[in-house]
Structure formats: C-alpha cells, structure tokens
Amino acid sequence: MTSHPEPNSEQARMSEYDIIKAASEFIDQYFQHVHRMGSDAHEKRLAEVREMIEKTGTYSLTAPELNFGAKTAWRNSSRCVGRIQWSKLQVFDCRRVGNVKGMFDAICKHLQYATNKGNIRCAITIFPGRTAKNRDFRVWNSQLIGYAGYRQPDGSVIGDPKNVEFTKLCQQMGWSGNGGKFDLLPLVLQAKGLDPEYFEFPQHLALEVQLSHPKFDWFADLGLKWFALPSASSMMLEIGGLQFPACPFSYWYVGNDIGAKIICDPLRYTMLETIANKMGLDTDKESSLWRDFALLETNIAVLNSFEQNNVTITDHHTIAKSFLEHLESEYKTRGGCPADWAWIVPSLSNNITPVYQQEMINYQLKPNFMHQDDIVQSYKWKGKKTNRGYLGDGDALSKRYKATILYASEGGKGERYGRTICELYKHAFDTKLVSMEKYDVSEIEDEELLIIIASTFGNGQPPFSGEGFFQHLEDMVLLNSNVAETKESKRLTQSCEKYISLQKEQNSKPNGSRMSIETSSSNAGILGNIRYAVFGIGCSVYPLYCAFASAMDVLFHQLGGERLVAMATGDDMSGQEEAFQEWAANVFKTSCEEFCLNDGMNLDLAIANVLGTGEDVLFPERFRVSVATEQRETDICEAIEHLHGKKVYPCGFISRLNLQSESSTRQTILIQLDTQGAPELEYEPGDHVVVYPTNERTVVQRVLRRLDYVRSPDVVCRVETGKKSEKARLGNVKVWTPVSHLPLCSVRRAIEKYLDITTPPTPEFLRMLAAHATSPKDRERLLLLGKGGVDYDDWVFESQSNLGEVLESFPSLRVPSSFLLTHLPLLKPRYYTVSSSSKMYPNQIHLTVAVVKYRTRGGRGATHNGVCSSWLNQISQNDIVPLYIKKSNAFRLPEDVSKPIVMVGPGCGIAPFRGFWQQRQVDLQFSGTSRSERRRLGIGDMILVFGCRQSEEDYLYEPEIAEAKEDGTISNIFTAFSREPDQPKKHVQDMMKDNSRQMYRAIYRNDGHLYVCGDIIMANQVRQTIQWIVSHHGDMSEEKADEYISDMVDSGRYHEDIFGITLNVTSVLEKIRSEKRRARVLVLGDTPSPRRQQVSPRRSMTRTTSSPSLHMQDLRAKFTSSSPSPPLEGGVHKLRRRITATVLLEDGHDDDASDPEADQVDGTSSSPLSASHIRAPRGGFFGDSDSYTRAPYRSPSPSRGLYRSPSPSRDRGYYPDLRGRRSTAEGAKLIR
C-alpha cells in the first residue's frame, strides 16, 4: 500500500538533493534487507521515489518500507536496552487516519493489542507523516497512559508530579479528574494541525497492578499501584527523510523503572522514607543505608506484584544480559551497534550488571526516533481551549488487523479449506486468501497473521504452486543465518524430507515460555512479528506425510515467526474434514485472543455458521441462470485460462496406439499430440504436460437428467447473483449481476468441460445439497455425511460416488442448475510426464497413459472410468487438447554424460525414459556405436529397470527398447514380470536386488544418477532396496547408507517423478483404511479410565486454549483425524507400533506430556507456543521507561536532549546528566 504523497513544506525547505539522498539511502537499506539490492524492483523503486520527490517535494513509503523503517528506527535507538526485540515490533500503519476520532480508535486498539491481558507486546502506531508544519498529527501526552498530578495550594502535589502541567492543560480543556493519586489522564490528540481534543481514557484499557510485597504485608496497605504498559508518545519517527510526529510506541517495564524512578523518586511519588519507616530502618543516619534497603525492597515489591499478576516485566540484570546478547548478534550481522553507555547501564546496581564493563560506541543511524519540542508549552491555540473529543467505540477499527490465508494446493482441497477459513476470519480480521504462487513475497514482512494451508506433492515436495514460495523462505533462512551453502541442490530437489524430523523435534520441546524465546536473539528473525499457524493436508500412505506443511512450520519458526497453535494435519485416509474443522475453530479462537478481538464477539456462532458445525443447514446464496443475449460460447482455452489463471494452448490429436496386447483387459496408450508449433509448448524430457480434460458423456448425461435449466442444456446462458436493492422506488427489488468468474457457455459445456462431477462431493457440498432435499430421510442422511466424520469417510471410501450417482441415490433432491454451476469445484487438470524427445519429434508431444478403469465397492460396485485417461483414449482428429508444459527442474538427464544412469519405471512409469533414450539417440547419434566405442567416448551406461505383468501382455515399448539396446543407447535392461505363467513374481526392486552389484557400481562407485518414476509405494520400496544395496556392498551401516541416499537427493543425483498411488489402488487403500479403522476401534472401544480423562490439554493439538480435559470425542478426533500417520512400508509396521503405543497410552501408562513417543502417537504433541501456555515475556526495554519523555522534561537544554551527535569513539568521557547533574566518567561511577 502506498499512501498519497502530499507537499511537505519542511522538506521543501530541505534541498531536493538532501531529500533524495535520505530517501535513496533508506530505499537501499530496505532492498538490502529484503535481499533484492540491485534488482529491477530496487531500481524501479528508486526511480519512482526520485520522480515523486521531483514532482511534489516529498514521497510516501510503502507499507513494508514503513514497517521495516519503524523496526530499524528502534534497532538504531542507541539508548534503548531492550532492542533484542526490534524485529518483533508490531507496526500499525495508521497513515490514513484523518481526524482525532480515528486517532483515538487506533490508540484504543494499540492499547488493547499491546497490553494483551498482561502478556505485553511491543507495538508502534504510526499516524500520518508531517506535511505542512501546521498540519501535524500529535499525541500530546508524553505517555499513552499516565496519572494526573494535582498541584495543591501548599505547593504539594497529589498524584504524579511529572504530569502537573499536563493535568492543568487537561483541566483547562474541560476535563475534571477525581483529585486522586492515580487518576488516568485523558488522551489529548491533535490531527491536521488543528487544536487538540481530549478523550476520557477508557478505564478498561489500562491494566493496573496493585503493589504488594512478598514479605511485608503492610506494603499493600500503602495503596500503591502502577499501570502495566509503558509507552512513549511524544517522540518523532524519522524514516528516509520523512517525519512522523505522532507515533506512540509501547514496550514493557523494567522493574526499577517503577520502583526506583517513580515510587521512590523524590520528584515523583516520594515514597522512599515512608517505606523505610515502615521497615523500621534508621532514617536519621545515612550510614544505615536506609535508602538502599528501602529502594531494593520497593523494587522487589514491583517485580513480585507484576509477576503475581501475570504481567510482563523484567529486572535490570536480565535485560542487561539480553542486551549483551543483542550487541553480539548485531556485531555479527551488522558489524556494529550504536549504544549509549550512560543510558544502557541501569541506574540500580549498575556496576554489578554485565553491561557496566562493556565498551560501547554511540553514534546515530537513520531511521531513528527523534526528540521534538514539548507541544504543551509551544502550541499557539487557534480557538478556545475547551475541546472535548467525540467518544468513539473503537468498533470501526476492529477489522484492521490483517490476516492472510496462504494456500498451496494441487488438487484443490487446500484451496477449499483456505476459502472456508477465510470466511471464518472475515468475522474479525481484514482477510485475504492467496495462493502461494500468486503471493508477492516482498510483502511478507508486512504480515501480521499468516494462516497456511499446505498439501504435499511428489514425494514430500511442495505442490507446484508452492515451489517458489518454499524456495524463497529457504533462501531467507540461508541468507539470514549467513550459512555459506549452495542452494542449487535444494533448487533441484525441493525435498522437504528433513523438515519432518525438525518439525517433530520442535514440537517435542517443552512449552517454551515467551520469556525464554524473546530474550534470545536467535529467535529475533526477520519475520519476528508474524503470528502463523499451519494446517497440513496429506495422505498417510506417502512416506513423507505432510512434509511440505512441516517445512512451512519450521521455516516460519526459523525466521522468527510465532506459532499461534501447533501445526495440525488432516489425512486423506481418515478424518481430514474433522481435523480441519477442529483446527480451524481452534486457530480462529486463538487468533482472536492473540489480537484481543474476543470481547463481545460470538466466536462460537461464527464458527458454527462457517464450518457448518451448528445444527442449521447452510442455504446457498441466491443465483439464477438466464439466457445470454450472446450466442457464442467463450473459447475453451480462453475459458480455462480465465477459470484457472493459467495460459493453455490447444494441441491437435495425431494418433493413439494401445501398448498392451489385444488379449489384455487393460489399456496403456501412446498418445501423439500436435503442438501446432506453439513455442510455449517446447519441452525437454522429464517435463510434465498439464492436460485439461473433458468429462465422460454418460456421467454428464446422468447429471443433466436431474437438473432444471432454462429451455435446454445447450442454450448459452449466464449465471447471475441477486442482491436486494433498497434504493428501488417500488420497495425491495432484487438486482441481478453476472457471476464474473464463469465463462459464457451452456449448462452442458460447463458440466462437461469446466466442473468436477466425478470426485465424490465434499462434506460442505453435501450439507448444501441437503437444503435441496425434499424428503426428511434424504436430508438427514446428507446432513450426517455433511458432518465430514467417520460416516463420510466410510461412504466415500466404499462408494466413490460421483455426482450423478449422488443425485440418483437421493431421489428427493431438486437441484437448480444455478446451484451446481456456482458450487461445484472446477474440473482439475491432470499431469502426464512427457514421453518423447522434441529433438526426435519436433512439434509433437507423446504421452504414455494408463487408462484408468475400476469398479467401486472393492470390485463389486459400478464401473468408473478415469476422466482424463479415458477421454484421451477416445479423442479424435476433431478434438483439441488444452494443455501447458510444466517444466521440471529436477528430473533431467545429467549434464555430465559420463555419469551412468539407472532408470526404474514399472508400467506407465516408463513414460519419461522413452524421452530419455530418444534424446540420447539424437544427441549422441549413437546408431551402431558399440559398447566399447561408447566407453571410449566416455559416455555413461544407461540401465533400464522395467516391470510389467506378463511379457506377452503389457511389456510396453518392447520393440523400441530392443532397438535402443541394439543401437547401444541402452546398455542394460532388467525386466521384472510379476504375473508371468510358471515364474516367480518379480517386481522392479527384486530385479535391482538380483543385480545389485551392477547397481552398486553404477550408482555408488561411478557417482551415477537414479531415476524412479511412477507409484509412490514402489518408489519407497526402490529407495529401501538402494539403501540395502549401498549398505550391503559398501559395507556400511543402514544409517550411513540412508545418509548416503539423502546426500544423493540433496546433490541432485536421486530423481523421482511420483504419479501418486497408482498401483493396486484398491488393495493399498483398503489395507490402510482397515489399519486406521482398527486403531479407531481400539481407542473408542476402550472404557475411559480416570487417567485418560486427565490427559493434559497441552497434548491436544487443537484444543490448547479451552478444554480443561479431553473426552472421548477429543480422543476420537485425535486418533482418527489429526494424527500424522506413518508411511506404508515400513509404514505398516510403524503403524502397528503406533497403534500399540496408542493402546498403551490409553491404558494409563505414562501420561507425561513430555514423552516423545506419546507425542508422536497422537500427533498432537505438546503445543510449544499455544496461546494459553505462553507465559509473560521476560527481557525488557528502555532502561528508563520514561526515557523518551524524561529527558526533555528534566533537561530542557538542547545539548542534553535525547540524542547526541554521532561519535565513533568510545563514549565514556561525558555522561549526559539525567538528573540535572553532571559527572565526569573516568573513575566516577555514574550516580543516578
């Protein structure tokens, strides 16, 4: 966001050169910080800023620049001892606020956010910058919260003497205090240079702590108290030559700021002698050190009271220690850190704090906070002083916290969950939903709350839409940690494998209190002020379950982000919907708590409405289908581009060949497509083709038969949404506007080409369908399935019902076509691995496609045909195939042709290897080259390991393979026949084991590359086989061999192209399902023991904030939904182990929340940072809480202002006298 530039008279007085210089320096700093120095974006921004200044005399900062500038200003504040927190500063950009009411509302939000019920957070609110001198925004209070000081006729003061002048002003403005010792002063606010207005301080926003002493009961009777949130509201923020005179900044107290500098200070509350007398000290004699004793006990009372009340505070020793840590880290990362010794060393016990002996250099860096004149004294009133502000309720701003829902999804589930959570967050936040692919990463630091929904693809890789984002975060971590590591290998593999164990490790750590986290500089990453939560969706059949979500969770943590709740996962195999709903409700509630938005908002109602967990049926919005005036439907490629945001190109059909024998009951086809010379469709072997299919005619017909439509399904129509218009003269009239995302087409075309009618409907969709059921029985059943629980899982697994079947099995459904057109998910594209070389077949793309056909209900039910493979199996010359090419970074022939390659691909997994051998044939023009000739040329072996059922039935490409062997392209072929009559069953991994010596030589000895393509379980077994081969022949332990394989992955020598679960789908799924079901029965069948009821709430991943104990329902959710389940093989064994562990746990064995095994079992592992367990932070801030306000108050002399000119030398010669005294440093211990 860029605010509008306005002329700046002050800056106009600065030479254009100076302002451009200041701006350019800052813009450079910013781009350096985001690691984009010298990039096009950097150059463009510099030019833009220069142009703005030349035109208007000033410029404006983007939101991320402001954010960075404010944090850096704090980082550069040489007098602040609490800077270790600088990156965690919450910046509220209020530059668009236009009046005092807006300022008041923003300050209320600031107070609420920063106070956070005592768990104090650092925050700054930035109001519009200086434009013309007399149009400033200012907060007249020196601190947002302060107590009045009433001067009495005898000269004494009731209340805080510091505020006597300000109190008088407030009274002149019409405010009347109660005349007490602790009356909250009103907020006096000024906008646009107009006379200020005062606003009664909202009492509920000032958290106050009554002071008591752990040993002296009488201390409480003194009636002392202090407020929890220190703030500085009179300083000015300067960023890149721009000035922000109103920028209240709040932090938390260091104990002696209150004890020594307020309660006992002779110019403030003057309680020292009273306390000494109460303690029975001898106040007649200085040498009794009564002052010191009383001071110390007062400080103890302050620390104790705050801690007892769970309000953040720190002591001067801890903050001094954390400052040294910060100093060290700053020297490492920035080569220095400006520090003003006199202000950093605490006034109490100064020489026994670690900062005392530390050499410091004081100099001034920009951006920074600057001192400004005391406006109370200098302001010339335009009108009468009486000026009471109109009281705001703060509601208007309740939605100003940004929440970004980021999703990475391949199949669309992540997007759907993202949309749901977005709806939920809209109740309280300013929410947007973005795909990772479309997310502008340069804005990430400006985020406040990120909710991440991520599926996993490949073998533990990000979905394609998450690749760039993943890479960016990894780069940020590397650059941030200054790790001299090449990123190229990561770029190639994109494997998230390592993050699974890192994520578990982090989860298994005990709940860190905020204190320990926030005083450590290692956590002060550049995303320090982002709160985040991750929901992973995946499938436990895959060995690297939810790996990408784990990567997101770990990377954000490494960059300093703060987890709102522990990562949760939803498993395709069981209870995904339930897991999502539980997590969504939990994370939403926690977010509202974190941002203090839970007062007066019915969160449960919002949750029930959005997640459909309430009893009410969700009624779809009102839509209608009307006949379009236009007769022509939108072109298909255009429509797809519009719907999916991807540019697709039409390919023509050339030919199709069934690669299986005629006697086979299955089909695998070679499809040849014509790219029509489109340069965008150029590819290399290993790339993927993304095809947008058409639904099967019979299924379309079944759906159309049950629909209402206008006239005929073939009429071109438009879908419109209706809203009531209250302005209409004839009363409430509906206004219909077209639904913009849908292309102009007939109902038939939409259902045939754009919408998904074969994936079993989601629970949400079933709930909405229920609203269209006319029979109570159908409605009830649909609502039950719509809950997304076990019944839904079983129903989907058993029936795999497509939409046609659903409509038929609920005969009372009356579904308008408008509902389907607006609520069905989009028909997703399918990936195919290119199966040709464009060098051999220019302008052609070949695909090897296994035609999917199966019967539901374990072979007893209806026959289902795969959408895309079946469509490709019947297209003809008249059809076009809309597609695009998805480049593969990893699955490429090695650049070094001398490296041997082993290609493993059973069934249609052979697809990419045909491209490989064709490419080699062309590249090396091998025809006729003998093996010895090839050796002489230094060309590595090409070994093919192929598997099929029978040599006579499905040996795909047998003649081509023989030819490639013949011409020397392929050096060896190992074929595994699994169902060859009278022969033992062999799979590809068996052939690798049988020929292990050769495999070892090629891969280990000669640094070869391994390529595996096809089914995930096969790929996992191949990996285990390779591990065995390396361990066996290399005489190394399994662990070492595993490390070797991981190195292969990291160095880009182990390549996988995973299609998903494609082999023996039914039996694999059945196996996993029955294991899951058994686990559930074991858990549910067990009688709840008292011990189980006592399971710590900390163990529940998604119930960390509210449930005091877990009940059966919770347990079921835990074990059926959110458990990250194991891979199949040795997954099945691991799964068994897990089940045993589950039973043991529930039988009442060790219930210790720190038990790592138990954490692994329920997958809910102690939530290290769940909001309810976050303790008040330690560490702290300004050595003197009043430091920004005190200096001008005490020391009006400009030479003693807040900041002194930069001095690169050690700054111990002269200490600014904070008490109006002056002392020389040498030998003198600073008296404060």
Ligand SMILES: Cc1cc2nc3c(=O)[nH]c(=O)nc-3n(C[C@H](O)[C@H](O)[C@H](O)COP(=O)(O)OP(=O)(O)OC[C@H]3O[C@@H](n4cnc5c(N)ncnc54)[C@H](O)[C@@H]3O)c2cc1C
């Ligand atoms: C990166 C990548 C590359 C790929 N490359 C190729 C390739 O080169 N060649 C190739 O043939 N495929 C390839 N695939 C798979 C391809 O994308 C499609 O998934 C496949 O063709 C099936 O799509 P479809 O539309 O025909 O079937 P769909 O309509 O999508 O139906 C498939 C679904 O049906 C269900 N199903 C299938 N069999 C059964 C069963 N026996 N019992 C119960 N349910 C079942 C499963 O839920 C399955 O997901 C690749 C996939 C990926 C991710």
Ligand SMILES: NC(=O)c1ccc[n+]([C@@H]2O[C@H](COP(=O)([O-])OP(=O)(O)OC[C@H]3O[C@@H](n4cnc5c(N)ncnc54)[C@H](OP(=O)(O)O)[C@@H]3O)[C@@H](O)[C@H]2O)c1
């Ligand atoms: N997305 C999808 O759903 C999808 C995509 C593509 C294909 N398909 C379907 O899947 C089927 C697969 O076609 P396909 O040609 O690729 O393969 P396939 O012909 O079913 O199998 C190829 C070979 O792989 C073997 N195999 C099975 N499990 C293995 C394992 N774990 N490790 C190693 N080898 C294993 C098979 O042996 P066995 O005799 O032991 O099975 C067979 O010898 C097709 O019939 C198609 O319907 C589905």
Ligand SMILES: Cc1cc2nc3c(=O)[nH]c(=O)nc-3n(C[C@H](O)[C@H](O)[C@H](O)COP(=O)(O)O)c2cc1C
């Ligand atoms: C080709 C392919 C590879 C997959 N790889 C993994 C994996 O490594 N780990 C995992 O947990 N899930 C994996 N999955 C499962 C998906 O993550 C899961 O189906 C998820 O629900 C998809 O969500 P989406 O529709 O948002 O992409 C894979 C699915 C496919 C099709």
